[in-house]
Amino acid sequence: MSSQNLKQQIYSQVARIGKVVCHGHRLELLEYLAQGERTVEALANLTGLSVANTSQHLQVMRQSGLVKARKNGLYVYYSLADDEIVRLLASMRKLAESHLADVDRLVRAYLTVKDELEPIPRQELLERARQGIVTVLDVRPPEEYACGHVPGAVNVPLKELGKRLKDLPQDQEIVAYCRGPHCVLAFEAVAQLREKGFQARRLEDGFPEWREAGLPVEKTAVTESRSKKG
Amino acid sequence: MSSQNLKQQIYSQVARIGKVVCHGHRLELLEYLAQGERTVEALANLTGLSVANTSQHLQVMRQSGLVKARKNGLYVYYSLADDEIVRLLASMRKLAESHLADVDRLVRAYLTVKDELEPIPRQELLERARQGIVTVLDVRPPEEYACGHVPGAVNVPLKELGKRLKDLPQDQEIVAYCRGPHCVLAFEAVAQLREKGFQARRLEDGFPEWREAGLPVEKTAVTESRSKKG
DNA sequence: CTATTATTCAATAATTCAATTGAATAATAG
DNA sequence: CTATTATTCAATTGAATTATTGAATAATAG
Incomplete structure (x- = not known):
């Protein structure tokens, strides 16, 4: 044996x-x-x-x-x-991106010039948000927002973005974030905003990484929203 | 889509x-x-x-x-x-150890086995070899073996160990030695053998020290060394 | 050229896995 | 108690993986 x-x-x-x-x-x-x-x-x-x-x-x-x-x-x-586990997943993503040609291609193909939309580092966003010189936009669904979000972030799910453009500042930079590096919500939000003439950028990675980095998190009292069946 | x-x-x-x-x-x-x-x-x-x-x-x-x-x-x-990849593997090991009850148990068992890697003293090996209750393994190259070796030792250069496992006893302890305390050949041999399920230990130090201690030495006429291409 | 060696390929059987379906369980409200 | 809801279980089916076998390929030596 x-x-x-x-x-x-x-x-x-x-x-x-x-x-x-x-x-x-x-x-x-x-x-x-x-x-x-x-x-x-x-x-x-x-x-x-x-x-x-x-x-x-x-x-x-x-x-x-x-x-x-x-x-x-x-x-x-x-x-x-x-x-x-978060580190394990990050490690896998990293390997996938550098060793599976497809991933990089896929990401690039759909997300329009990824490089043009340089993400803002977490720490930088935190400082700017504290100074009030930036609008933070959480484009995830309300349930996820309620579970925790970047302090001061406004929740505008991607689907509603078109309707709520009027609530967003034209003269201040907007930083959008979503679930993480492979989540497309923030990319799409930024793309839409830029089309409409807003100054918009993405936060590097997404909310899980923000939390993981030990940065402050804000929570909302859980409302009695009953999600319906799909 | x-x-x-x-x-x-x-x-x-x-x-x-x-x-x-x-x-x-x-x-x-x-x-x-x-x-x-x-x-x-x-x-x-x-x-x-x-x-x-x-x-x-x-x-x-x-x-x-x-x-x-x-x-x-x-x-x-x-x-x-x-x-x-090394980081990925480390991450997986870490998770396995902390979340799979079995792993901890197995690792412990494995490590106690590892602790038995203590070298056997020269005098003890000499006695056991005389009693025929141990197989002595010389993992140095054939030329060095030919110049002198522990009496009764079998010469299996490390490189060939994998191929010659079938010549070694499963039920008897094997004691490997090489050139001396700073030579890794015997260490690796023992590690490989133990992985394969053999009972294996190292001789303290190596052949030069054995000879120096005045213990018996056997010599072989130089045979046609069968080392193959490099 | 043929023979040898290291590696890969192709076909197979055995095993494991994934998704679906419908039923079973558990907590709660009336 | 019954009805409702969220979750899990069990059985089935088709798909994917694994190990084995033996043949095919490629590099080399004679």
Whole structure:
């Protein structure tokens, strides 16, 4: 049996962590969970997966210990068990970007000249926001905004951006952010705003990374919004 | 199509990185590659996998861009494409250790085995060798072996160890030695043997010290050394 | 040229995984 | 208690992975 066997057992165990992150849907779920705890239904709505399927993926992740759950009333709230997961995901994204030609191409193809829209560093945004010389725009859905957002950020989900342009300043820079480096919401928001003549930039990465960096986070009291079935 | 589609495509791409690290054998291969470039055969010997199987796992990793290969003569030398991989693996190990109860247990077992790597004193080896309850292994090149060695020692240069495992006893302790306290050959031999399930230890110091201590030495007429091409 | 060696490819069987469906469980309200 | 809702379970199906086998390819030596 020996240490050969033992070694393989250890590798198999470590591979269980790998199995969690080898499926696109689970990666997507993890990114949502990185923003805060969510119910199964909320995750299903966000991802477009069936509830049963979402639940099963969550079970897989739960068995690996990467995700934890607490039950409160009818709802089960899932969340990440460890911040190390955020680093793991970042590491994977980095490798994907530099080694899978497709990713870079995909990102560039859809996001219009990525480089033109240079993101503003977190620390810089924090300072400017404190000075009040910038408008921070959170383009995620209201539920996510409610779970936590950059202090002072205005929540305008991308879908409503067109209708709410009048609420935004023409003479001040606007910095938009969303879920993270692979989330397109902020890119699209910035593109739309620039088209309309606003001064707009993106925050580097997104909210999960902001939180991870230990920067201040603001929360809103959770309203009684009942999300409907999809 | 839109950004929903795009998002899923990107997640799928990132998941391809995950697929590389979701199998124990690939993790083991990556760890060996992290130490330096290796041929397919060398990796197959180290892991105990068949050559074809090793090759196929390497293909998988190569397609993901995490591993690269260069061909030189008959051999294909594989190596890691990016140091980020080491961080990824570290991250996975960390998560595995803190979230999979089994891993901690296994690692502990593995480490206690490792602690047994203490070298055996010369006098003790001499007695045991005389009793025939131990196999003495000389891992130096044949020329050095021919010049003098521990009585009864078998000469298996480190490079050939993988191929000659079948000549070694599974049920008896093996004691390896090389040139001296600063020579790594015996260390590596012991490590390899233990990985393969053998009971192996190192002799304290090496052959020069053995001779210096006035212990018996055996000499061989120089045979046709069968070392193959380089 | 043929023979040898290292690696890869192709076909297969065994196993594992993913998504769907519909039923089961658990908490709550009336 | 029954009805409702959120979640999980269990069974099924089709797809993807893995390991094995033996053949094919490529580099080299004679």
